Amino acid sequence: MINSLSIDQFASILHENVSPTAPIQSQEHLFGREKQLQQVQQALYAPGRTVFIYGDRGVGKTSLAQTVAYAHQSSKHDPILLACDPDSTFVGTMASALEQINHPSAQGTITSIYAAKVGVKGFGLDVSKTLHQDAPPKAESMASLNDVVGALIKAAAERKNEDTVIVVDEFDRISNDVEKGQFADFIKQIGDQRIPMRFVFCGVAESLQTLLGAHASCYRYIENVELRTLNWDARFEIIDNVASAFNVTLEGRSRYRIAAISDGFPHYIHRLCEHLLWAMFRDEREVDHSTIDHFRIAVAQSVLGIEQHLKHTYDQAVMKDAHGYEHVLWAVADHSDLFRNTEAIYTSYCDLIKSFDGQAEILDRPTVVSRLSALKRRPSGNILMSPRKGFYQFRESIMRGYIRLRAEEQGCELALDYAAPSRPSTDLTWRIRPARRGNFGTVAGDRRKLEYPE
Ligand SMILES: Nc1ncnc2c1ncn2[C@@H]1O[C@H](COP(=O)(O)OP(=O)(O)OP(=O)(O)O)[C@@H](O)[C@H]1O
Ligand SMILES: [Mg+2]
Numbered sequence: 408m409i410n411s412l413s414i415d416q417f418a419s420i421l422h423e424n425v426s427p428t429a430p431i432q433s434q435e436h437l438f439g440r441e442k443q444l445q446q447v448q449q450a451l452y453a454p455g456r457t458v459f460i461y462g463d464r465g466v467g468k469t470s471l472a473q474t475v476a477y478a479h480q481s482s483k484h485d486p487i488l489l490a491c492d493p494d495s496t497f498v499g500t501m502a503s504a505l506e507q508i509n510h511p512s513a514q515g516t517i518t519s520i521y522a523a524k525v526g527v528k529g530f531g532l533d534v535s536k537t538l539h540q541d542a543p544p545k546a547e548s549m550a551s552l553n554d555v556v557g558a559l560i561k562a563a564a565e566r567k568n569e570d571t572v573i574v575v576d577e578f579d580r581i582s583n584d585v586e587k588g589q590f591a592d593f594i595k596q597i598g599d600q601r602i603p604m605r606f607v608f609c610g611v612a613e614s615l616q617t618l619l620g621a622h623a624s625c626y627r628y629i630e631n632v633e634l635r636t637l638n639w640d641a642r643f644e645i646i647d648n649v650a651s652a653f654n655v656t657l658e659g660r661s662r663y664r665i666a667a668i669s670d671g672f673p674h675y676i677h678r679l680c681e682h683l684l685w686a687m688f689r690d691e692r693e694v695d696h697s698t699i700d701h702f703r704i705a706v707a708q709s710v711l712g713i714e715q716h717l718k719h720t721y722d723q724a725v726m727k728d729a730h731g732y733e734h735v736l737w738a739v740a741d742h743s744d745l746f747r748n749t750e751a752i753y754t755s756y757c758d759l760i761k762s763f764d765g766q767a768e769i770l771d772r773p774t775v776v777s778r779l780s781a782l783k784r785r786p787s788g789n790i791l792m793s794p795r796k797g798f799y800q801f802r803e804s805i806m807r808g809y810i811r812l813r814a815e816e817q818g819c820e821l822a823l824d825y826a827a828p829s830r831p832s833t834d835l836t837w838r839i840r841p842a843r844r845g846n847f848g849t850v851a852g853d854r855r856k857l858e859y860p861e
Contacts, residue, residue: 408693409653410683417688424652427677431470432477438648438673439641440471443632447475450630451572451605458607459578461615462634465672465805468609470711472574476607480568488574493582496590501555503557504573508562552589556596564601570602578610583615591622598628636671636804641665645673647678655687655695661702666704668815668824670743670808675709682708710816717809723788731770732787734760735778739791739799741811741821747797749776763819 409417424436431437434444443460450456458475460468477484487507490501533685563571581587588610597606608618612633619626637645646665650657661683669675682705687694725733738756739747749756753772760769770778779799782791792802801807811821 408690409655409695411693412688414688416682420652421649421681424649425681425699427674427681430473431467432473434478436648437467437474438644440467440474440634441635443471443534443634444475446632447471447607448479449473450632451479454601454603455628456605456630457594457597457628458605458630458632459615459618460607460632460634461612463569463636463804464611465674466634466636466748467673469574469576470633470673471632472576472607472609473570476572476574478568479605480572481566483569484566484571486574487573489576491575491577491580493580495581495585496554496586497593498551500575500590500626501559501593505558508566508571509689522765551598552592555593556602557602559602565632572605572607573604574609576609576617578608579614583616585616586727589615591625593620594624594628595619597802618778636780637669637673637676639666642666642669642671642673642676645676648681649684653684655697657683658697658699658702661697661699663704664815664820665703667820668808668811670804670811672805673809674805675808675812677713679705679708681724682706689782706815708810708848713809713812715805718805720790722810723786723815724782724790727789730778732778732782734767735770735775736782736790736810737814737819738775738781739779739813740807741800741823742816743822745801745804746794747798748798748812749779752783752799754781759819759821783786 412420437444447458447460450458458472460472461683462468473488475485476488480486487504489503489507490689491500519861523762543584574588578587578590594606596602597604608729615629615631619629643662643666646657646662665676665679665683668679683697683701685708686701687697721736724736735752737759738752741755744751749772753775756775757769760767779791781787783789783793783799789802791799792805793799801810814821
């Protein structure tokens, strides 16, 4: 129990402060993005400038885009939120945008462009037949581009040119490069024809490259905003914000482990905090601080609920666990460096086997290297890739947090390259590995210091 709250009161406070699945839409809940918020806000004031937010999957692109969209949008309407899918076309996307402008009641929810089989007759643009066509001939696409520009200018005039923000999310999911290229032409036209609306695109880095590659001068019209994983301060801010909403204290080591496991991907922080608070709420005693047992429950429940795609890839990769694949994978995830060489991975491997399971056989280095090679191949879900010979990284950065979570569930703490903030709790029920000397002057084994990178 927490503060004698009823379950409804508890859940309502909890979900005001954690959101593992829905994007953030207000500045008050968006942590660690002050610089990027400022950059996007400034760009939105510049006529003809289009914003492109790019970064790894799950890093927080949609949250930044929607937060700035709500902040900049005129108070008379909600921003237009669109999500692309593999079949989305340029004209179909714009038809969806115009449909939402035309019918404001449909606003506030994300429109899947695939579903938007509509003619936007109010703006003299009927695109119902062109939503999912294959690459159209160039002349036809240019005609469509001019139609779209004309329709948007007309729509803006009808709104008396109030601030309108259109978010085009998941741009990378569009499979057709010709369609992506049409957006490059369009972005130039937003500037050249002074379309009085602001566009914010979100996608992975490669999709921005495709966009820029399609139109040599496009880069002048785009404000690139790169999003990286959250720094340690922001991770702790999310955790502390939830704790203070309930006026409870989180046990120091759990707080640190949540930040370390997350690897800077906010989804893991929200999910672990959600389950930690539930574990405290379900405790028969009235509690105002968490224990390591609450944390263990939170870890186990988080593993259960996490995205199937990550679980599937992990299970595929460690299928041959009898041969030590799982521990090799843990070793790769054991440090904050994204690219790790075989030597560093092997050091992590020996270290974690010795401290986690003193009885286990330690594989020799050539065997670990052969496991690493196997983990790059299809039968292992291509979970790893090699940016260059002898170096390894996860194909998807968000996977590293998931691996840390799975290891934690089995009692093995990874990512101890920074010292923990406090001494180990006396009620710990699983073995702690000593923190190694990190890059930040931390003394190995000294858990009293909290030193973490920017
Ligand atoms: N700066 C932040 N502070 C707190 N929570 C955040 C922040 N950014 C994102 N989140 C949370 O992290 C989760 C993932 O964020 P979001 O959906 O914005 O990421 P994304 O990069 O758009 O992901 P995807 O690549 O899957 O589309 C969301 O549940 C959101 O609530
Ligand atoms: Mg997103």
